[in-house]
Amino acid sequence: MSEQKNFNIAVVGATGAVGSQIISLLEERNFPIEQLTLLSSARSAGSVIDFKGEQIVVQEATTSSFENIDIALFSAGGSVSKTFIPHAVKAGAICIDNTSAYRMDADTPLIVPEVNIDHIDQHRGIIANPNCSTIQMVAALKPLYDAYGIESIVVSTYQSVSGSGTSAIKETYRQVQDILENGETKADFFPVSSLPVKHQIAFNAVPQIDVFQENGYTFEEIKMIQETRKIFNDSSLKVTATCVRIPVIAGHSESVYVEFKNEYDLQEVRQLLENAPGIVVEDDPSSQLYPLATNAAGKLDVFVGRLRKDLDNPKALNMWVVSDNLLKGAAWNAVQIAEYIALQK
Template sequence: MVKQVSVAVVGATGAVGSTMMAQLVKRKFPIKTIKFLASARSAGKSIEFNGATYTIEEATPEAFEGVDVALFSAGGSVSEKLAPEAAKRGAVVIDNTSHFRMAEGVPLVVPEVNRHALQQHKGIIANPNCSTIQMVAALAPIREKFGLTSVVVSTYQAVSGSGIAAIEELKSQSAEWDKGRDVSASVLPVKSDEKHFPIARNVIPQIDVFEDNGFTKEEMKMINETKKIMEMPHLAVAATCVRVPVVSGHSESVYIELEKEASKEEIFEALRLAPGIVLQDDITAQGYPMPIFAEGEEPVFVGRIRQDLHNKKGYHLWVVADNLLKGAALNSIQIAEAMLEDDLL
């Protein structure tokens, strides 16, 4: 008999939180009880889940009493304050924010890549950045067979990665452009007092704020998280993260250098056998991954695989995934499922 667990969802009304709820239902996660937690402002409102109506409760430390799994997706400040309180009360926190990702002693997990890291959890498990998840999922089976020495990635990230407000702004700006009107911008590239630029008919080479080294915070997340997840602290990683006018589905151009030479057919075979990966590479029929086809799909799609023209150990890949699914909500639920299967809950 499958063990049933008590679940709390923090931030259920956001883009990722609502997708988490849908995944809990779709994957038939064994729920004994479930509660939805939010700020005092949202407490008392109703929310629908799996055919029933629930009342949103205020997210307080005491609200986590009796909770087995707490799914957090309400912002880093909320996680900073409440995740330790939830863990203190016996809950396993799966946190979708960036707050704990690089914290010592907190596993940063993509189940297909480093499931074993769950064994070391101390109450909090971090869900990686959306763009990191799909890249390491694609690279892990290649690294396992041929080694890996360096990674250079350029991302083409959908606006849903910045939340519901960014989705609505893309839609409204597109409509205004179509009417021949000037557009206004208030969300991208950063939700702050910095300049904002239209995303419709545009590409913005900035996601999150710039750091002193010239990389953005998003780029440094990819660099540091990749090293942690793959347990390769000395791996050379570089990233350029770009926001594009796509609603859902992140795309990535990835260049890798291997420790030993491999044929294209050997790379194909490694990916075909990898869990959670769909090899989509048939250039004779224009068969390659695109976000419009990845939206709503669970796997990570990999294609346009080709050996570098100047380095026999170099390969170029095109990687696409639904950033709200494998890039966020689905990976969180898969972590919870792995915890159950490994008797860690």
């Protein structure tokens, strides 16, 4: 990054799966930091995290933690964001929120830098990070939306357990070990830790992510639908989603069926995607090349493949979209937003 001022940065949820990735990215990207404040719940306070060779003690987040903070990155759950973000904004911080707390708030821009960075200046102290599964899909669809217009989207997701945090990862490993050693296991976490019925995730596919709404869709599915419309600023866009949790540790995969407003050329689609920022095309059936979660894990890009015309509808395209849900789906998207803010100062 070019010469510029240094910033006082706070990371809320510093010991969590996404918070840890944010801290790593701030270091790797050499973000211009004057002082880094790491915040968490009382339970995790006192932990020590290494940042550029400095041992930083994690502090308990309080309403007074944000004095002199320029940018605060939140990834500690919606209730934490609702509690502390108003105080952070009042103290003068720009808040980048990784939860669903403010995503559909009319005064809060919902930003994927490759898609709608021009909306970021509408913020009133809060910028929302979309849901992980939404981010990778809209990043892949943006160049196609601009070229052809989109009538409708049908998406089925195959989401990794890390989207539910470190406890979910531990549950998955434990269940796999239990079954391999004993032939059976106990379910304690999935699909929703707060609900009474639990299902095995190991060697399984669970078609419920988050709680069901009255219309039969889960909250995760509703988030994808509403957020996609908001990001594209297109209330007429038809979107439907089915979200499934699978026993993959890192990386969300999505089958996306998109119907354009106009007919299209498949080779042009491939070229548009190849030229799009943050998109890597892996699409060669003859050599069995297509995006895999195991290859996307640890990478910042969104990977797209299995590009094929619908057999009956000349305006429709099928595609396979994969990305690391903790990186582009969360931490990297947030750090990209922070970098943009820093460059404007």
